[in-house]
Amino acid sequence: LDKEQCHVDRMGLFAGGVAHHINNILTSIYGGLSLASASLAEPEHAARYIESTQKAAERAGELTAQLALLARRDQPVRQPVPVGRYLAEALPRVAENGGNVTFDFRIENDLPDMAIDIYQFEALLKHLVRNSVFAAPKDCRITVTASAIDKPGPEWEREPVEPGGNWLEIVFTDNGPGIPPQMLGIVFEPYISGHTRGTGLGLPVSRAILKRHGGYITLVSNPDEGVQVRILLPAFRR
Numbered sequence: 001l002d003k004e005q006c007h008v009d010r011m012g013l014f015a016g017g018v019a020h021h022i023n024n025i026l027t028s029i030y031g032g033l034s035l036a037s038a039s040l041a042e043p044e045h046a047a048r049y050i051e052s053t054q055k056a057a058e059r060a061g062e063l064t065a066q067l068a069l070l071a072r073r074d075q076p077v078r079q080p081v082p083v084g085r086y087l088a089e090a091l092p093r094v095a096e097n098g099g100n101v102t103f104d105f106r107i108e109n110d111l112p113d114m115a116i117d118i119y120q121f122e123a124l125l126k127h128l129v130r131n132s133v134f135a136a137p138k139d140c141r142i143t144v145t146a147s148a149i150d151k152p153g154p155e156w157e158r159e160p161v162e163p164g165g166n167w168l169e170i171v172f173t174d175n176g177p178g179i180p181p182q183m184l185g186i187v188f189e190p191y192i193s194g195h196t197r198g199t200g201l202g203l204p205v206s207r208a209i210l211k212r213h214g215g216y217i218t219l220v221s222n223p224d225e226g227v228q229v230r231i232l233l234p235a236f237r238r
Helices: 002-038 043-071 083-094 118-135 202-212
Strands: 079-081 101-107 113-116 140-149 167-174 216-221 227-236
Touching (some): 079 083, 083 101, 083 113, 083 118, 083 167
């Protein structure tokens, strides 16, 4: 009964969060349309209201896309890609229009490829970069490392990682303020966030994407030392 009640409570929190975001977006859309309609005699004002309405509609599209990724049960359509080259191309692309972000790549040579669904993995990278940008000071710096390992380190003690195997570990370390220790155990729950922007679904969606890829994600942080987002993916062998 306690387990069932816990599930009901979590579903209630999730539904309430979705409803809250949708209601905020609809309020912006209705308000923007109303103001634009009242300003038809002043084209410049009307154009500003229409633009704000369009941005609200884009937020609605982003929310539905995240919910779709969270709910998907089909297998990702994977293709092998070289780790270093893919990250060097994809990360600056997903960071566009997201503020001033600098990447420092420290990728080991001769890594095996990773087999990923390009669409889903790019959505994951966008969430991770956005979280760092929201938390970081004016200029966000993210160090990206990647290595091949066969035994995950102590950072993975909280995750049910299978022992042994061939793994690719990718680590994103930002220069933000870090996450309080009491938050680390709950940051993957929907609508648990350390900032007021975004939808509160970025980390849950990222975990769901990695789970479908047979991978894992964990966060390591100390206050004032930034956040390490660590990802494990099975190495692809031809």
